[in-house]
Amino acid sequence: MHQLNAYLFFDDNCADAMRFYERTLGGKLDLITHAQSPIAGQTPPESADKIMHARLTFDGGMLMASDWMSDQPYAGMHGFSLSLIYPTVAEARRMFDVLGEGGKVTMAFQKTFWAEGFGMLVDRFGTAWMVNGGMASK
Numbered sequence: 001m002h003q004l005n006a007y008l009f010f011d012d013n014c015a016d017a018m019r020f021y022e023r024t025l026g027g028k029l030d031l032i033t034h035a036q037s038p039i040a041g042q043t044p045p046e047s048a049d050k051i052m053h054a055r056l057t058f059d060g061g062m063l064m065a066s067d068w069m070s071d072q073p074y075a076g077m078h079g080f081s082l083s084l085i086y087p088t089v090a091e092a093r094r095m096f097d098v099l100g101e102g103g104k105v106t107m108a109f110q111k112t113f114w115a116e117g118f119g120m121l122v123d124r125f126g127t128a129w130m131v132n133g134g135m136a137s138k
Contacts, residue, residue: 006082008065008127011074014051017125018065024098027058081120081128085135089117092133099123099131 010017015031022029034040035048050067063082068074086092096109096117102124109119109131116134123129 003062005062005064006080008063008077009068009074010051010065010125011076012050012067013125014054014065014067017127018051018054018056018063020123020125021063022056024095025056025058025063027056030055077126077128081130083130084132086131086133087135089115089134092117092119092131096121096129096131099129 008014008017018029018031031054032052033048034043034050034052037043037052040048047069050069052066054065056063084092084095086095092115093109096119100121100123103121105119105121106128107118107120109117112118114136115132116136118130118132120128120130
């Protein structure tokens with residue numbers, strides 16, 4: 001079976017973001033810095049504490065990430081949203097509120113034709129989310 005998982009790049013706040021997602025989504029987080037990697041000797045000293053790879057495994061998925069390491073300036077996250085689907089409106093609303101703390105709501109949480117509750121936001125780390133709950137039956 002194939003899997004499709006998201007991989008995010010952060011502007012030197014990957015560890016903070018992924019720890020927040022671990023607390024919010026649950027699951028198990030594995031982080032490795034450049035200094036901890038097998039290629040630590042090939043990494044510039046100023047990159048030692050940056051996250052080389054992070055993996056959050058949780059019920060229903062996996063989210064991976066790292067700090068931006070290109071010599072080009074970090075351009076932010078564009079053109080996507082991570083989508084969460086919960087069986088109930090209450091679960092979805094709770095997640096929407098937690099993810100939205102310190103972020104920006106781009107579509108208020110509300111009833112739609114496909115779900116009892118749906119909202120969109122960009123969290124304080126710049127990640128776009130769509131949160132669904134109480135999906136309408138076909």
